[in-house]
Amino acid sequence: MIDECDRGGRSVGRGFYDYDTDGARIGLWPGLRDVFGPGQRIPIDDMRDRLLFVEVVEALRCLDEGVVGSEADADAGSVLGIGFPAHTGGVISFRRFYPGGAQRFTARAHELAARYGDRFLPPEQSP
Secondary structure, three states: OOOHHHOOOOHHHHHHHHEEOOOOOEEOOOOOHHOOOOOOOOHHHHHHHEEEEEEEHHHHHHOOOOOOOHHHOOOHHHHOOOOHHHOOOOHHHHOOOOOHHHHHHHHHHHHHHHHHHHHHOOOOOOO
16 A cells, blocks of 8 residues: 555555545545455455454464463463453364364364465464
8 A cells, every 4th residue: 555556544644544634534545446446245254253263373373383382371362462352261262162163163264264365274283
């Protein structure tokens, strides 16, 4: 957006939105559709899962790489630190108690990756 479209953000009056001379947002930049294409319909289950799964996958990577020392730390940090939904117990608990368990979580992650990109693929050696 910055380099290719000269849309440096609110501070320069040009980002995803257009701004008036006082810096008030006046609407979405009409060129968004030209740059990113038309909007697409995403099933609500995919929207929900995309938001949650990407955080779980990143936590699994952190565990694999030793950035996070334990599953309990990942759960606590995700709820208290990044605001992962507390009712899930945290990122690792979400995966563990996903309907069908970790195996079904992995299968669903692969479905999301096929539709929306590899960022949803869990590490191969996930606990």
